[in-house]
Amino acid sequence: MKTIQMLIDGEWRSAKSTYNVINPANTEEVVAKAPLGTRSDAQEAIEAAYRAFSAWSQKSPYERAKLLRKAAAIVMERIEELGRLLTLETGKPLKDSLKEIEFAVRVLQYYAEEATRVFGEWVPTISQSVRSIVIRQPVGVAGLIVPWNFPVDLLAWKLGPALAAGCTVVIKPSSEAPAAATEFVRAVNDAGFPRGVINVVPGKASEVGLELVENPKVAKLSFTGETETGKYILERAAKHLKRVSLELGGNAAAIVCDDAPLEVAISGCVRRAFSHMGQICISINRVYILKEIAKSFIEGVVEATTKLKVGNGLNPETDLGPMFREELRQKTKEHIRDALEKGARLLCGGKEPEGEEYEKGFFFIPTVLIDVDHRMRIMREETFGPVMPIMVVQSLDEAIKLANDTRYGLAAYVFTKDLSKAIILAERLEAGGVAVNINDVTELQAPFGGWKQSGIGRELSRHALDSYLEYKHIRIGII
Incomplete structure (x- = not known):
């Protein structure tokens, strides 16, 4: 049985309450003991990410890329352990679990390269004495809410572009399948990311998830899950005009x-x-x-x-x-x-x-x-x-x-x-x-996402990176 912890401000810690993660292939087998994070834990994690954002966002893209490449290598070293844990908590065949981890590694490697390709524009102006430059900068703290069916793969889809863009993150893995996702985060964080850049708080949607949605210091929210939940998130996030990406149901x-x-x-x-x-x-x-x-x-x-x-x-x-x-x-x-x-x-x-x-x-x-x-x-x-x-x-x-x-x-x-x-x-x-x-x-390298009530925004490709960046126009008078 694996004991799972929370990562807040660079420290792995236990929660006041825990719960058992059960193997769907054998309901009498406890796969892991997971922390039941609270709204207070989520607030601490958000504050840590908020404090870390200034320094992390100012690091060069090449520094961020180096850490992402190292993170991918560490995850690959632990693929057997992560794959087995993923199978135990979700039930999927081990060969499919290993395939999921391998793709997550590829995602981290891809965004390590894309981090260095966040280009700006030199815009023509109507006056010889004016110059206009358009740059893109990270949006801020990103809340990442991940489902149980692909808890590692879909986390990588969010974590890779967020870190590459220069955002700090607070992750809420599925409360039903938090083990492999949290241990994946451990492997990524072991690459040497500064404290507070990556935080993970397993827990209930009504506690941890709601805090990510409603906290004004979370500038961007990325959610994968049911359509009705996505609608609720969109409605609650609107209060702060929070940037939202939703990958929802299908048929x-x-x-x-x-x-x-x-x-x-x-x-x-x-x-x-x-x-x-x-x-x-x-x-x-x-x-x-x-x-x-x-x-x-x-x-x-x-x-x-x-x-x-x-x-x-x-x-x-x-x-x-x-x-x-x-x-x-x-x-x-x-x-x-x-x-x-x-x-x-x-x-x-x-x-x-x-x-x-x-x-x-x-x-x-x-x-x-x-x-x-x-x-x-x-x-x-x-x-x-x-x-x-x-x-x-x-x-x-x-x-x-x-x-x-x-x-x-x-x-x-x-x-x-x-x-x-x-x-x-x-x-x-x-x-x-x-x-x-x-x-x-x-x-x-192609955008993934839905039309109609299957979601808003795109994941994967350079388009996912765009969703963690804000445009800034700098207008300069020549004197």
Whole structure:
């Protein structure tokens, strides 16, 4: 069992209260004992970050870059320990946990380089006796609120650009999965960042999270989580005109055209629908397939799905671990039940696996449904579970209309061999990212974020760095 601490003003400390972090694959196993930070702890951390900001923001980009590169190296040295801890607290297979840590390392390395590319402008003026210069400077203290499903990866997406820009940070990891994120912060901080630059306070959203939202000394807030929570944060942060980035829910659609590369479409949809038990904001929640290839596609999906091995994430043969908590498993079952009552057909899954190894965890068999329509909750709400509902459509126009019939707009997927068709579909889909013949919309050097109620702002790429910087115009008279 790991004992987790808070980092405030350069010191690792315990909290007055602690709580147990449970393994979702074995609910009788305590993974870590975590500190239950309070609003007072968050205030201390914010004050520390506020004091540290002046000196940190004035350091040269090359100094910040050097520390970020060193931090990436230290995280990589500890990848096995961090990966195992991540699997124990979230349930995801160890191979996926290690992949998550590796990407977090790449993010830190990327922003080490981007730190030195924060350029300004020399602006033409109407007068020979005036010069105008535009520079960019760090916004101030940044509050970073991270979810449980990718607690290290998504933290790196925020921490990397914030530190590269010259901001100081206060991090609130998920109270449900704080262990790997906090130990990741320990590794980063061990690179030698000045005290107060990086702070981490695990705790309840109603305490630590709310303080980050409402404290006027927090100039920037970056949140990843549910849409309704994001709306609440935006409303409360408006009191101080706080700069806010929100990466929220999704309900991603995949369109499988009649000329789709069948094997690519099958493997891509299965991977993106069921990876991490569908508990990903860019999971494929709905598949729209042209009737001409529906039979072959559905048969292939069912065959591939039934081959997936569900089990403990530490088992190297495991493809899918448990769901994260019982409430998500029950929501998944409710969505399936609603669909079946309204005419859907179950082709595989739809229940918990049987056997002694599954008795103590939140396991569920990946599920494929057909004969679905938009009367069903599973086609209109984000299930956040391992279900692939497949709807046969008559035309691409119908597919696009249905795919866009949602309040969300984070990701979408297209499978076709026709380049012109791919471009047209990608342009017409209302989503911040569209993947064509591939099962992921994320790319480190490209912006990630949503349309509609899937969020505000972008993460990754140089665009994320921009969100931690303010513009300043300096107008000079020549005398």
